Amino acid sequence: MSDLRDARAIRLALAGNPNAGKTTIFNAITGARQHVGNYPGVTVERKQGNARIDGVDLHIEDLPGTYSLDAHSPEEIVAQRMLLDEPPDVVIDIVDASNLERNLYLTTQLLELGLPVVLAMNMSDVAAASGVEMDVQELSALLGVPIVQTVGHRGEGVDELLRTAVTVARNREQAVADQRHCTYGNEIEQHLQPLTRDVTAACGEAMPARWTALKLIEGQDSDALKHFHDACTPEQAEVIRAEAEHVGKHLAGVFGEAADVILAERRFGYISGAVSESVRSNVHRRHELSDKLDAVLTHRWLGLPVFAVLMYAVFHLTFTAAEAPMHWLEMGFEWLGGTLATFWPKGSDSLLKSLVVDGIIGGVGGVLVFLPNILFLFLAIALLEDTGYMARAAFIIDHVMHKLGLHGKSFIPMLIGFGCSVPAILATRTLETRRDRLTTMLVVPLMSCGARFPIYALIIPAFFPPAWRAPMLWGIYMIGIALAIVLAKVLRSTILKGETTPFVMELPPYRMPTTKGLLIHTWERAWMYVRKAGTILLAASILLWAVGTFPRKQDFSRDYDELANQARRRYVAQADQLAVRLDLPDANAPVTLAGARMEWQEQQREYWPHEDGWQQAKERFQQTKQAALRRPGGDRLATMLTVAERIGEIKDGFEELVREHEWDEDDPAYKLAADRRDTKLAALKQEYPDAYPAAMFYRRDMRAPLKERLAELAGQRGSELASYALAGRIGQGLEPVIRPLGFDWKLGTAMIGALAAKEIFVAQLGIVYSVADEDEGSAADSLRGKLRKNYTALQAFCVMLFCLTSAPCVATIAATRQESGRWSWALLQLGGLTALAYISTLIVYQVGRLLV
Amino acid sequence: MKSSTMTPLLEFPIGQRARVASLDGGCNCASRLRSMGVTVGSELELVKRNNWGPVLIAVGGTRLAIGRGMARQIHVTPLQQD
Numbered sequence: 001m002s003d004l005r006d007a008r009a010i011r012l013a014l015a016g017n018p019n020a021g022k023t024t025i026f027n028a029i030t031g032a033r034q035h036v037g038n039y040p041g042v043t044v045e046r047k048q049g050n051a052r053i054d055g056v057d058l059h060i061e062d063l064p065g066t067y068s069l070d071a072h073s074p075e076e077i078v079a080q081r082m083l084l085d086e087p088p089d090v091v092i093d094i095v096d097a098s099n100l101e102r103n104l105y106l107t108t109q110l111l112e113l114g115l116p117v118v119l120a121m122n123m124s125d126v127a128a129a130s131g132v133e134m135d136v137q138e139l140s141a142l143l144g145v146p147i148v149q150t151v152g153h154r155g156e157g158v159d160e161l162l163r164t165a166v167t168v169a170r171n172r173e174q175a176v177a178d179q180r181h182c183t184y185g186n187e188i189e190q191h192l193q194p195l196t197r198d199v200t201a202a203c204g205e206a207m208p209a210r211w212t213a214l215k216l217i218e219g220q221d222s223d224a225l226k227h228f229h230d231a232c233t234p235e236q237a238e239v240i241r242a243e244a245e246h247v248g249k250h251l252a253g254v255f256g257e258a259a260d261v262i263l264a265e266r267r268f269g270y271i272s273g274a275v276s277e278s279v280r281s282n283v284h285r286r287h288e289l290s291d292k293l294d295a296v297l298t299h300r301w302l303g304l305p306v307f308a309v310l311m312y313a314v315f316h317l318t319f320t321a322a323e324a325p326m327h328w329l330e331m332g333f334e335w336l337g338g339t340l341a342t343f344w345p346k347g348s349d350s351l352l353k354s355l356v357v358d359g360i361i362g363g364v365g366g367v368l369v370f371l372p373n374i375l376f377l378f379l380a381i382a383l384l385e386d387t388g389y390m391a392r393a394a395f396i397i398d399h400v401m402h403k404l405g406l407h408g409k410s411f412i413p414m415l416i417g418f419g420c421s422v423p424a425i426l427a428t429r430t431l432e433t434r435r436d437r438l439t440t441m442l443v444v445p446l447m448s449c450g451a452r453f454p455i456y457a458l459i460i461p462a463f464f465p466p467a468w469r470a471p472m473l474w475g476i477y478m479i480g481i482a483l484a485i486v487l488a489k490v491l492r493s494t495i496l497k498g499e500t501t502p503f504v505m506e507l508p509p510y511r512m513p514t515t516k517g518l519l520i521h522t523w524e525r526a527w528m529y530v531r532k533a534g535t536i537l538l539a540a541s542i543l544l545w546a547v548g549t550f551p552r553k554q555d556f557s558r559d560y561d562e563l564a565n566q567a568r569r570r571y572v573a574q575a576d577q578l579a580v581r582l583d584l585p586d587a588n589a590p591v592t593l594a595g596a597r598m599e600w601q602e603q604q605r606e607y608w609p610h611e612d613g614w615q616q617a618k619e620r621f622q623q624t625k626q627a628a629l630r631r632p633g634g635d636r637l638a639t640m641l642t643v644a645e646r647i648g649e650i651k652d653g654f655e656e657l658v659r660e661h662e663w664d665e666d667d668p669a670y671k672l673a674a675d676r677r678d679t680k681l682a683a684l685k686q687e688y689p690d691a692y693p694a695a696m697f698y699r700r701d702m703r704a705p706l707k708e709r710l711a712e713l714a715g716q717r718g719s720e721l722a723s724y725a726l727a728g729r730i731g732q733g734l735e736p737v738i739r740p741l742g743f744d745w746k747l748g749t750a751m752i753g754a755l756a757a758k759e760i761f762v763a764q765l766g767i768v769y770s771v772a773d774e775d776e777g778s779a780a781d782s783l784r785g786k787l788r789k790n791y792t793a794l795q796a797f798c799v800m801l802f803c804l805t806s807a808p809c810v811a812t813i814a815a816t817r818q819e820s821g822r823w824s825w826a827l828l829q830l831g832g833l834t835a836l837a838y839i840s841t842l843i844v845y846q847v848g849r850l851l852v
Numbered sequence: 853m854k855s856s857t858m859t860p861l862l863e864f865p866i867g868q869r870a871r872v873a874s875l876d877g878g879c880n881c882a883s884r885l886r887s888m889g890v891t892v893g894s895e896l897e898l899v900k901r902n903n904w905g906p907v908l909i910a911v912g913g914t915r916l917a918i919g920r921g922m923a924r925q926i927h928v929t930p931l932q933q934d
Binding site (some may be wrong): 015019067068070072096099100101102105260261264267268269290291294298300393394395396398399408503504505506507508509605 | 874906
């Protein structure tokens with residue numbers, strides 16, 4: 001038997017109270033060799049990891065932190081089930097040395113399970129420093145279990161703990177025999193012991209007999225007892241249950257309290273006996289510093305402002321610190337898309353290329369660029385959690401949340417919701433009851449997530465004067481919060497009716513977080529986000545791409561290629577006017593040059609710069625150009641081109657400056673820069689009095705109209721494609737429905753795109769408004785211009801309101817489905833929020849129209 | 853245990869030690885408190901009580917925040933200071 005065990009990894013389970021330092025010890029044991037998953041059927045995190053000590057492989061299961069094994073919370077149910085279904089070789093019970101009595105309560109229950117236990121007396125340094133004198137050997141003898149002193153965050157004692165666990169695992173029978181059970185006093189024991197014998201007789205070794213007997217007396221109908229029913233015949237089970245029920249009633253009669261209450265009190269009595277034998281302490285001192293901090297941080301008046309400032313700091317950090325890495329990621333995805341595109345011939349109409357570049361990279365990349373945001377937000381949250389402040393935040397905000405029918409702890413997922421709804425919904429796991437969890441989950445999407453920001457960033461500057469912009473943005477966020485409050489209230493008084501769970505929460509002493517802990521906690525959550533992007537979002541991006549692409553229009557209302565060629569011919573034809581303006585002997589040179597330029601542009605559409613065709617075409621163009629400039633009057637033509645280029649540089653420089661500083665037209669700095677531009681142009685004009693007007697003509701009457709016309713044609717073609725594809729048709733089909741909200745089919749189509757990920761709204765609107773995205777800045781500007789032409793400020797506000805409230809993105813819906821366990825909740829969230837969006841937008845638009 | 857000096861926890865003076873005299877209320881809520889160390893007979897101290905929101909108590913070596921509704925279910929008797 002023991003040989004067999006040596007051959008495979010020893011299985012250890014870590015048990016302990018929340019805040020006893022279990023996670024820290026788990027991290028110290030396993031380091032990065034851990035795996036986070038879920039327990040089947042419940043939303044409790046399951047952490048496993050591996051380690052090695054003295055050549056022995058260990059497999060470690062980190063049980064959820066629990067105060068008992070009474071099966072009241074999902075964590076307790078899971079911990080109990082794990083210990084019964086897959087009993088580990090050894091249970092390591094992590095105990096907070098400065099809070100022994102409460103921590104040992106779980107220990108008594110673990111001992112009753114008949115599993116070999118090793119006690120890790122954690123944070124013994126803190127306990128010793130605060131004046132706890134502990135006779136570890138005495139306590140070890142009293143409980144009959146080995147005790148190892150540890151300091152989790154410094155990794156002290158961890159190796160010894162593992163060695164002890166290995167020793168115990170090799171002598172399981174002896175270890176269990178040495179363990180001392182909690183004794184419940186004569187009155188109880190004289191009923192408990194016969195019952196225990198009966199259980200043993202019926203089930204043999206299959207069940208921990210004493211534990212089973214106690215559970216039966218407590219009258220708990222937990223699912224752990226199904227093992228008991230499996231282990232014996234139905235008749236035996238019936239007899240034993242009846243006997244246990246009888247004992248329970250008898251005890252309740254004798255003591256005047258329910259059996260489970262009496263048993264719990266007896267356990268505490270037993271523990272306090274053991275502790276008074278072995279420990280002398282004055283634990284009040286431990287909280288001195290913590291209490292001083294709490295005097296400020298949970299102060300009746302100061303608490304809330306401090307809380308608000310900290311939350312502001314979290315947001316500030318999230319948005320400002322993430323700005324640069326976000327930009328890098330954006331560039332990275334752009335580069336990736338551009339590079340992958342070169343695998344196809346340039347100008348190719350390949351569907352696969354469109355799928356990969358526009359569908360997948362555009363969709364998934366568009367969401368992954370928010371990763372830095374998410375990482376910083378989670379880092380901030382991990383910091384708040386690991387220091388112990390998060391519990392205070394829940395404490396401070398509880399009375400507000402309580403009034404809304406929510407729980408103090410609901411606040412944490414809602415805070416995360418401002419980053420991304422997906423991890424926010426996963427964070428609802430900290431809530432104890434299903435009702436609290438569902439209410440929070442359903443309202444979380446109303447916290448305006450990071451992906452909705454680009455929508456506001458597009459619309460607000462297009463419709464509102466600078467002074468209004470910040471309050472407008474703030475107002476949108478506030479509307480989301482207000483709607484969440486209303487919705488929570490409604491849910492609480494209808495389908496999720498019931499008392500709010502009583503708030504009980506331990507406020508752990510403030511602690512200095514460890515870097516390792518922070519990194520692990522940040523990464524765990526961020527990874528969930530990345531995984532979502534890789535799975536659901538990938539699928540959704542492909543689907544939405546397909547909806548936006550098919551059916552592909554083949555016959556267009558106009559021959560766009562021919563129209564483009566017409567524009568090009570017009571450009572070439574205008575070149576002879578240059579000859580007149582420059583007083584050239586004949587129009588040969590400018591016309592040849594213009595023709596060569598058109599040909600070069602055509603080649604550019606066909607070849608990538610790294611291809612031979614590109615180089616050859618470029619050389620051909622250069623040669624033709626040189627030849628043209630060598631003709632009579634070529635020098636004047638060359639001068640004109642130089643001047644045109646200089647004009648371009650001056651104008652571009654000005655525009656770039658304005659974009660960079662975000663100056664408005666009535667900004668004094670704007671005027672100053674415009675004056676400087678004009679001065680430079682005037683100087684140029686003076687220097688080249690002949691070439692300048694011709695250059696202006698070349699730029700303004702030849703190049704600009706051609707460029708505009710080509711963009712317009714490409715846009716119109718795209719627009720025809722978009723309205724012909726399924727998404728466009730749905731948008732058009734929806735128009736009668738969304739018209740009362742002030743939306744047309746173009747907005748409707750964009751909102752369908754927003755289902756995949758909110759920020760796709762912007763891209764989709766760009767497509768239906770046929771803005772060719774030649775370069776970022778001007779595309780957004782020209783889209784803003786078109787929006788301004790087509791909609792009123794009221795409509796713009798309604799668009800933002802609708803995007804804020806309506807159908808959350810697919811990833812959110814999938815997360816809700818996963819966490820609630822049912823599609824019905826996810827669909828309720830989808831339908832309910834969309835209905836809420838429809839109604840509120842309808843009211844705002846119709847009332848607004850009367851007022852404006 | 854029940855004696856004439858039994859006071860609701862919510863009305864007990866801050867900073868004084870007390871012994872839990874009774875713990876009423878729904879079974880889930882009471883047993884939750886019990887597993888966290890608040891049992892009949894255990895000692896506690898009221899650390900903070902605002903006019904609203906949860907109260908803060910010290911039990912053993914920890915601080916527990918308890919919702920007002922739940923705190924109403926706890927009655928205590930004062931303990932002689934030593």
